[in-house]
Amino acid sequence: MxxxxxxxxxxxxxxxxxxxxxxxxxxxxxxxxxxxxxxxxxxxxxxxxxxxxxxxxxxxxxxxVVTDEYDPIMAEVIRDQPPELTPLDALRAMLREMLPQLYADDLEVIRMRLQLTADVPALRARTFESMRGTFELLSEAIGERTGRAADDSDVEAFSWAVLGVMQAALYRLIDGKVTYEELPDLLDRNLDFLARGCPL
The missing domain is CATH 1.10.10.60 (Homeodomain-like)
Incomplete structure (x- = not known):
């Protein structure tokens, strides 16, 4: 990174x-x-x-607390993935590239930010608001990969769905249900669950 x-x-x-x-x-x-x-x-x-x-x-x-430089890099890494990959596979490749680097460079900062977000109601609210920016960058990257507009209804639905399953993993981390070491596998499982149509 x-x-x-x-x-x-x-x-x-x-x-x-x-x-x-x-x-x-x-x-x-x-x-x-x-x-x-x-x-x-x-x-x-x-x-x-x-x-x-x-x-x-x-x-x-x-x-x-909630601001970082990760989102633009995330979008760039998604754009750099081979064109034959599906959008979900491009996202998985992005996570495989970024998470080890984030853990190596910024793990303690990430821990502190997530703990503050868990403890301070105002930060939880601001984090939710900031997701709009993440959504817009993700939609632009996915739109480019699929040849669609960023505000295409399907692109927007896909982007919000991806952010939803990723947030679900992060909240399990915040709640102590998984460890930082287990988070990458959980993110991958959640994306696989989404790819299979969220069967219950």
Whole structure:
């Protein structure tokens, strides 16, 4: 994944480094003092930026937890899969490529973000809202692979269905029903369940 990020223009790489630094300071403060007790001003001071700079990178305090660079990379990896793969197989290939890299590079950050999302109602609500952006990127990538418009009804239904089975796996992780080590297999099983028409 770092290789893909390194292809970004220099300006975008600098913005990404700043965004990550702000997020690292925020997560540390949330861990030390709690989410609700930590202010944007405290995060900005720790990151040695002004509050106005914080809001240029993150529109709300919730966004410093729910925002990451994964979605555009996910869409790029899906686009890069061989054209003969079905959309679901392209998604599976994307997960096989991305998850090991995410675990290697960002596992502790992912753990902290998911735990905060589980514990803070405002973050759960914001995470649900942010899924719209993920949905739009996924629909664009699937639309390109299938020769359809991103807002095609079938493409949109497929994209929401995929996000649904992936969220189901993540919530089992948050609820302690599976481990991080078991998550990749569960995601694959959920996508297979979707491919088979969700038989019950």
């Amino acid at each position: 770092e290789d893909r990020l390194s292809r970004l223009p220099l300006r975008e790489r600098k913005k990404l480094r700043t965004r990550r630094a702000i997020q690292d300071h925020a997560l540390r403060l949330f861990s030390e003092h709690g989410y609700d007790a930590t202010t944007v001003e405290q995060i900005a001071a720790a990151a040695e930026i002004s509050p106005s700079t914080f809001f240029r990178y993150f529109p709300t305090k919730e966004d410093v």
